[in-house]
Amino acid sequence: MRLSRFFLPTLKETPSEAQIASHRLMLRAGMVRQSASGIYTWLPLGWKVLQKIEQIVREEQDAAGAQELLMPTIQSADIWRESGRYDAYGKEMLRIVDRHDREMLYGPTNEELITQIFRDNVKSYRQLPQSLYHIQWKFRDEVRPRFGVMRGREFLMKDAYSFDIDFDSAKRSYEAMFNAYLRTFKRMGLTAIPMVADSGAIGGNLTHEFHVLAETGESGVFYDVAYEELAAKDAVDLDALSKLYAVTDEKHDPNSPDCPPAERLKEARGIEVGHIFYFGTKYSKAMGAVVAGPDGNPVHVEMGSYGIGVSRLVGAIIEAYHDDRGIKWPEAVAPFKVGLINLKAGDNACDRVCEDIYRALSEQGVDVLYDDRDDRAGVKFADMDLIGLPWQLIAGPKGIAAGVVELKNRHTGEKEELSVEAALARLTA
Amino acid sequence: MRLSRFFLPTLKETPSEAQIASHRLMLRAGMVRQSASGIYTWLPLGWKVLQKIEQIVREEQDAAGAQELLMPTIQSADIWRESGRYDAYGKEMLRIVDRHDREMLYGPTNEELITQIFRDNVKSYRQLPQSLYHIQWKFRDEVRPRFGVMRGREFLMKDAYSFDIDFDSAKRSYEAMFNAYLRTFKRMGLTAIPMVADSGAIGGNLTHEFHVLAETGESGVFYDVAYEELAAKDAVDLDALSKLYAVTDEKHDPNSPDCPPAERLKEARGIEVGHIFYFGTKYSKAMGAVVAGPDGNPVHVEMGSYGIGVSRLVGAIIEAYHDDRGIKWPEAVAPFKVGLINLKAGDNACDRVCEDIYRALSEQGVDVLYDDRDDRAGVKFADMDLIGLPWQLIAGPKGIAAGVVELKNRHTGEKEELSVEAALARLTA
Structure with missing residues (x-):
């Protein structure tokens, strides 16, 4: 591409609204422009990076045996009433009424829709295990969008969903996705630290957040130095991992018996880019997702969900790779x-x-x-x-x-x- | 891919809601499922086809010198007030109010947003000509969605926009895109007949619709047989083309002096898959998109817009290629x-x-x-x-x-x- 023809509106001045390095640099480098609060247009340079990141995520999902489909952005409120989340979700859900006064919404996530698709199309345990994913724009109506694409309202997310006949199988699906995440972030030049997360409203007890390390990261993280070796591997055993200490600063307790001695404890800053959950039969029971088991009796499927903030990763990579003069792209994601x-x-x-x-x-x-x-x-x-x-x-x-x-x-x-x-x-x- | 693992829910029965071949076959072949009226999930088989079509469209846009970016799905109502279309657009526009009571909408098209991006970032005639495009989901709240993905509410569209300093340059941009369209449809195995279209509400007098031929197409078309030779070429001259007869049945007049003799007149059925417009300074004047001209004086840029219904093409190709037993994919778009x-x-x-x-x-x-x-x-x-x-x-x-x-x-x-x-x-x- 010739720069004389390329649509690359770089800025000499630092835009006053940008508080963090990635936001400043994405505006200055002509990667994005805000078109409404928390809503961005990806200009050609930024779009090229976003597509490269998306493709790495896609390849590692495929390699982990997940199958790609595409769910729409607009959903019916009905399925969210079935799961009980329509009222619970609050103001972050962008609610819409169509011309026939039907209640719709812009999907903030897709557990309900994928459960509906699964229950309507899969009838037997012989079709399990099954992992499905899509890479689609989501909308969360943040009360105060900020930090550019790091906390925007319209954002690109990869969300995968696993369906298994029992817990052991579900755990294997979870572990396959866990390892796919380590490979995904490593290919982008990032070190990702997986941390046991609060299960929160989503339920279940097997859940990890992935924080990538960056000096200008949003949150403090404390972790056992052994994590850095693990993150460099292609596959790890979850049981071994679960014994290692890794927490964000608000949960850090130096007096905890789990906290390693000072020479093994690393303090750094990180950015959350992924979150994975096992939540059992929460949605399959609420929405009636059953298959015929080996004995012919109906079984509620065991489910998990697995998110990566694809557009957020663009900002996270810049936070990890920049200096005073600008961005320093890792080759795998360079435009x-x-x-x-x-x-x-x-x-x-x-x-x-x-x-x-x-x-x-x-x-x-x-x-x-x-x-x-x-x-x-x-x-x-x-x-x-x-x-x-x-x-x-x-x-x-x-x-x-x-x-x-x-x-x-x-x-x-x-x-x-x-x-x-x-x-x-x-x-x- | 092993079919025993592939998420491919084929149907033996013909779904009663499907009135046309492509809708029936896409449901039966497990390509899509409706998740709300006029809103579809693309299952893995359908998604593979949609991606192949999207990639052909992308390559031909790039080859024509257009640059890809990505505008968001949600837009602010403000820019539509500037152009005067916010009130004019009617009920097909999906209007949304966010948590701060700001008026937003799900973009049905992008003239306003691209004009805003252009005026904020391009200042000189030396940066022209410029063509920008994106392939993004749109929403039009059809009163009666039907025919599956052929007339859905959430649909994938490629829309390109050209910016030129004067009419001659704008006409060259139009012609480059016109020829890109012929190549795009040809690569998919389709014969596309370009027809002079009504300029309608969008204004201007240089505008064509592209109808691809299919026995089960939605509209009757009459055209000079010379078009079939033209559609097989890689580049045509617009002036030569404009003398040839091609109209939809409601405009066909066998007594018109333009209508060719019977031996040269072909009657067929077609499906509209593309529409291109030159509309001059309509938006640049309404929204203040000016550049400094060669003499330093401000010039309102000349614009055109160029749409392809990417998700609609999936249906159109099936209408052109199927028999009683199912679909017959052209190799270029086969899953x-x-x-x-x-x-x-x-x-x-x-x-x-x-x-x-x-x-x-x-x-x-x-x-x-x-x-x-x-x-x-x-x-x-x-x-x-x-x-x-x-x-x-x-x-x-x-x-x-x-x-x-x-x-x-x-x-x-x-x-x-x-x-x-x-x-x-x-x-x-």
Whole structure:
């Protein structure tokens, strides 16, 4: 993509309404614009990142054996009356009356709808276990939306639902999803700490929150250092994990017998990006989701739900990866891998070398953003640092005369002078 | 995917509420389920098709130089007051009041929101021309939703918007999108007839509807046979096209001087799947979308909008491609390329051959649905014809003993006995 054609409205000034780094940087880097309180448009740069994150989440859900479908955003109030949550949910639910005066709502979550789909279509234990998920926009009418996409009203969530014939099977489904979460966050370059969560209104006793570590995270977390090794693994055993200490600051008790000694206790800041629940037969009983068991008798299915805040992850990754100059994208979620800077657009030699590089990288399937604008070098460096592509390739008249271009690593800041061929080899390796 | 694990609730009976072929077949093939009037859940099979169609639309929009972003579903009423459409839109607009009593709505289309984004972020003619699009769920509160996803209330639409400095440039943007539409529908196996449309409430005089031909289509169409050649091309000249006759039946006038002679006049049935408009400065004037022109003076930008009914296309393709037994997917949008039928699951030889084929095709990147269920051959044949995968590969004890499997083409009905190797070679060619 040529920057001269790309819809990328970067801002020099820091918007006054943005209180946290990710919100500031997403506005400044031209990733999003607010269109109403807590409701955002994803501009092309932000949309590319959101799609990459969504795709990683999708691949790991598929690998865990879950099947993707898509439930609508607008639901009937009727099924929420069946579960008893219509009145209980409160003002965060966006309630709607249609032209025929039917009560509808914008789904804040989907336990009711998926339970309805399951009960209408699955009749036998032989069709279990079954995990279904979708990645769909949700709406929660927060009283005070803030922090950009971190606490917006319209947000993208992956929610999965498992259906099992008994507790042992349900626990295996839970564990498969638990491990899928560790892999998902790891692929994005994040360290996620799973914490035993309050079961709260949803019921049941098997539930974890996943907090990813970021210096500017919203909440303090205390955890056993062993978690960092666990988070680096592809699969862990829940029973082993449940003995390890990990809590948010409001629950931290240094005098608790569970709290590890100081040399093993880590204090950090984190951002909640996932929440998983086992809740047994809460919805299947309320809504009559039964299958014929092996003996022919009806059995209420055991259920769990598994959420990831997909749009929230964009903010969380920025909180974990940024500096004073801008974002530093991990390569797996970067909107482009390489930013190619032409230091003197209009100069024959610079244009020729840059066009050759742009073509060569594009032909190799490397996503490149080519800054071909007729603008000052300082503007180009600042914009490229701001939008945070992992690699910058800088071509100027002096270097080209000497047969070299400069390759900069946005994460480490390291710069290196290389021939064009060597730089291309490095970026297509 | 193994059918024994796949969430595919096919129906033997024809649902009584479904009046047209695509609605009946989408319900029977387990592609969708209605969750409220005119609101559908896309089950895994339907969701796969919808994603394939969406991806073709996306690729052709990108190829036409449009840039993808994502606008939210919920909009503020304020911008619709600016354009004057808030009161004019009527009961089809789903109006919402949030917890702070602010008037919101579920977007039925996005002219206002994109104009707001444009005016806030683009300031100079040098940034033009610009085309932006998104593929997002819309809501229109139809008084009588019917025909399944063909006239639902929550539906997926691709809407693009072009911004140009003057009429000549706007016409080039319009023509680029016009040709992108012809390519988009052609890739899906459809013949699309563009018709000069009524400009209606939206204003302007350059506007076309695209109707795809289907024997069971909703409207009668009359057109010059030359259109069929045009639709097969990758690019056409609008001026040449505008001289050709193409109208829906309510506008057809055999005595019109524009109507071609009988030997060149074709009568068919069609389904509207796209609509494009040039509407000049209607929104840019109402909402103050100006850029600095070459002489420094402010210029109201010239705009166009370009819609494709993405979820509607699923129904339209089925209307064009089905028979009494079920759907016949064109390969480009098929949920799987191959349906592998094991005629005797549990038989050692059948299982071994089928597992080998399943593995070999999957490794080659061929999407296969493997019917490994312990069920009667008749059930398997009926289900496979119903869901309409382009190729069926059938393996039974007798054939395997003789060293052959059967390859069936769902479109032509042709069957052929082949060695496993020859069948694999054919399907991976």
